[in-house]
Amino acid sequence: MNLVSAGFFLGIVGLTLIVTYIAAKRTSSASDFYTAGGGLKGWQNGFAIAGDYLSAAAFLGVSGAIALTGFDGFFFSVGYVVANLVLLYIIAEPMRNLGRYTLADMLTARFNEKRIRGVAATGTIIIVILYMIAQLVGAGALIKLLFGIEYWLAVLIVGVMMTTYVLFGGMTATSWVQIIKAGLLLFGTGMLAVLVLAKFDFSLMKMFDTISTQHGDEYLVPGMKYTSAIDSVSMMMALVLGTSGLPHILMRFFTVKDAKTARSSISWTTWITAIFFSLTIFLGFGAMHFVGIDQILAESKAGNTAAPLLAEYLGGNIMLSFIGAVAFATILAVVSGLVLTGASAISHDIYGEIIMGGKLTEKQQVMAARIGSISIAIISILLALGAQSLNVSFLVSFAFCIGASANLPVILYTIYWKKFNANGAVAAMVTGLVSCLVLGAMGPNIWSPTGNAIFVGDPLVNLAVPAIITIPLGFIAGYLGSVLTAHKVEQAEAERIYKEIRVKANTGISVQDVSH
Amino acid sequence: MSNIKDINSAKRDSINYEAIDRMESFNRFVKKKNTFLFGTTVAFLTFYIFLPILAFQPVLQQKAIGSITWVWVYSLALFIMTIVLCTVYIKMAAKFDKFAAAVLNEYEKAGAK
Numbered sequence: 001m002n003l004v005s006a007g008f009f010l011g012i013v014g015l016t017l018i019v020t021y022i023a024a025k026r027t028s029s030a031s032d033f034y035t036a037g038g039g040l041k042g043w044q045n046g047f048a049i050a051g052d053y054l055s056a057a058a059f060l061g062v063s064g065a066i067a068l069t070g071f072d073g074f075f076f077s078v079g080y081v082v083a084n085l086v087l088l089y090i091i092a093e094p095m096r097n098l099g100r101y102t103l104a105d106m107l108t109a110r111f112n113e114k115r116i117r118g119v120a121a122t123g124t125i126i127i128v129i130l131y132m133i134a135q136l137v138g139a140g141a142l143i144k145l146l147f148g149i150e151y152w153l154a155v156l157i158v159g160v161m162m163t164t165y166v167l168f169g170g171m172t173a174t175s176w177v178q179i180i181k182a183g184l185l186l187f188g189t190g191m192l193a194v195l196v197l198a199k200f201d202f203s204l205m206k207m208f209d210t211i212s213t214q215h216g217d218e219y220l221v222p223g224m225k226y227t228s229a230i231d232s233v234s235m236m237m238a239l240v241l242g243t244s245g246l247p248h249i250l251m252r253f254f255t256v257k258d259a260k261t262a263r264s265s266i267s268w269t270t271w272i273t274a275i276f277f278s279l280t281i282f283l284g285f286g287a288m289h290f291v292g293i294d295q296i297l298a299e300s301k302a303g304n305t306a307a308p309l310l311a312e313y314l315g316g317n318i319m320l321s322f323i324g325a326v327a328f329a330t331i332l333a334v335v336s337g338l339v340l341t342g343a344s345a346i347s348h349d350i351y352g353e354i355i356m357g358g359k360l361t362e363k364q365q366v367m368a369a370r371i372g373s374i375s376i377a378i379i380s381i382l383l384a385l386g387a388q389s390l391n392v393s394f395l396v397s398f399a400f401c402i403g404a405s406a407n408l409p410v411i412l413y414t415i416y417w418k419k420f421n422a423n424g425a426v427a428a429m430v431t432g433l434v435s436c437l438v439l440g441a442m443g444p445n446i447w448s449p450t451g452n453a454i455f456v457g458d459p460l461v462n463l464a465v466p467a468i469i470t471i472p473l474g475f476i477a478g479y480l481g482s483v484l485t486a487h488k489v490e491q492a493e494a495e496r497i498y499k500e501i502r503v504k505a506n507t508g509i510s511v512q513d514v515s516h
Numbered sequence: 517m518s519n520i521k522d523i524n525s526a527k528r529d530s531i532n533y534e535a536i537d538r539m540e541s542f543n544r545f546v547k548k549k550n551t552f553l554f555g556t557t558v559a560f561l562t563f564y565i566f567l568p569i570l571a572f573q574p575v576l577q578q579k580a581i582g583s584i585t586w587v588w589v590y591s592l593a594l595f596i597m598t599i600v601l602c603t604v605y606i607k608m609a610a611k612f613d614k615f616a617a618a619v620l621n622e623y624e625k626a627g628a629k
Contacts, residue, residue, distance in 0.1 A: 074588075074591060075568065077591075078567060078591050081594070084602065085598055085601055085602065086561075088602060089553050089556060089601075090553055093609075205582040205583070208588075211583070212583035217585075220583060220584070220585045221571070221576075222572060222587065223572070228572070229568055229571070229572045232572075236565065237565070263606065267603075267606055270598060270599065270602040271599070274598060278595065416550070499533050499534050499537035500534075500537075502537060503531075503536045503542070504533075506542075506545070506549065507616040508616065509531060509620060
């Protein structure tokens with residue numbers, strides 16, 4: 001590690017610690033801890049949600065994928081951007097109007113049963129851990145590459161940082177780390193994109209012509225990674241629908257005071273992500289042309305270092321150090337959000353509500369939240385240390401798949417379908433979750449005849465992301481579970497509660513009063 | 517939103533949700549809103565999912581402008597669609613806020629229990 005990169009690195013660490021220190025003074029209640037007291041402004045939450053979207057997988061992964069496979073990598077960019085609309089149109093406002101701290105809170109507003117909370121919390125924990133392992137393993141490899149630190153030490157540093165932010169600063173610190181990181185990332189990618197475009201005389205045509213003539217037309221159409229439409233359709237479904245089912249994204253809607261602010265948050269996020277993902281074209285093609293595919297592959301098979309290598313080519317050591325520090329901040333911010341979400345499921349849902357029956361004092365709740373944060377951090381760090389040699393970046397797409405198959409059907413039915421009942425909710429969540437895990441475990445990310453995956457052998461399901469099967473399964477299970485058990489449900493009471501949900505979701509009346 | 521909050525604090529324990537749910541103006545409003553929301557959602561998801569389907573067909577693989585192929589143009593259209601529909605939503609939602617406020621005002625005036 002040289003002096004310049006050490007400077008940027010320490011600058012990021014210092015800045016985020018100051019933020020955490022200030023946030024810690026404002027974090028005294030459970031609502032402060034989980035939702036920053038519900039006091040974020042629209043633009044702040046918008047940047048923070050964008051911070052959640054723009055994980056290392058998005059920044060390093062997508063630019064690397066475009067550099068190596070051309071248009072196939074850009075599929076991700078389109079998916080992430082359009083996903084904003086699903087959130088905005090059918091999820092964000094009702095979520096804000098009905099929920100309190102967690103996804104389970106929102107579901108139990110309609111079905112006040114412990115099993116619903118238990119299943120929802122379990123799903124949340126599984127998504128958080130899968131997502132976190134992928135981020136931590138990626139972080140370890142990246143930091144090792146950028147700063148020459150050993151893998152285990154790198155994972156440990158990230159682990160300690162994320163725990164510190166969450167433990168002391170709760171959602172306020174996590175949000176501000178996200179906001180700072182989203183700003184830095186936008187600035188950094190913008191700078192790289194302008195430098196790349198300058199090399200092509202600011203002509204988009206010239207850039208595409210150069211890629212076409214010097215690298216081949218196959219980079220300008222899909223087909224290098226995805227050979228069939230069904231594989232890419234399945235992946236695109238997981239991206240666009242899964243975002244609305246990711247617990248760490250959903251939790252962000254509770255950090256604002258009302259539906260109107262939730263709406264303006266997503267509007268900010270939409271603009272930020274649309275700009276950012278447009279820029280991934282320049283990062284990807286820039287890296288392909290100026291760094292070269294061989295060089296990228298030599299550093300990392302998945303292409304994760306394409307963007308830092310491009311930075312080095314364009315701006316030497318200073319630029320490399322800056323982009324490295326931004327990537328580091330990106331990882332820190334995303335894992336902090338995940339720790340907080342995991343803690344909310346363990347401490348609020350499982351311990352506070354299910355085990356203790358919601359009878360914790362404010363002080364006990366905050367203590368439980370802190371213990372939960374430490375537990376989820378330790379579990380993830382240990383798993384990440386064990387997974388060093390595995391290629392785990394696909395776990396992120398599994399998380400999207402579970403979000404789309406287990407959480408989205410339940411959320412939609414809860415808000416919009418009168419005849420939905422608790423049995424349907426359990427059926428939908430369990431079916432979505434189990435089918436994703438089982439089909440995923442039989443898929444090509446786990447099994448490969450040539451030894452490119454974790455086990456050697458033929459995959460039983462030839463879909464990298466099984467969303468095209470599992471999303472319909474989640475919806476069907478929710479429907480059948482409700483219809484088949486309709487006679488067992490106390491109809492009058494169920495209808496009364498649904499009417500209340502419908503009025504609350506549509507008018508925002510009594511937002512402060514959701515007390516389940 | 518502010519008048520909703522007033523109702524909120526004043527009538528915290530006495531909101532008759534069933535009465536609101538029965539109101540004709542409320543049901544008209546919800547129907548209008550859901551038609552808009554789901555109609556638009558189905559439309560943009562359909563347009564979106566045709567990208568990976570058509571991307572493997574010759575039609576989107578041909579060059580559109582210079583070396584830029586139609587898949588990029590289609591993707592650009594999806595980006596623009598996202599920004600436009602986001603703006604449209606914000607406009608429509610402001611209208612729906614007014615409807616919602618009107619419904620709650622009507623409920624208040626009716627002096628429902």
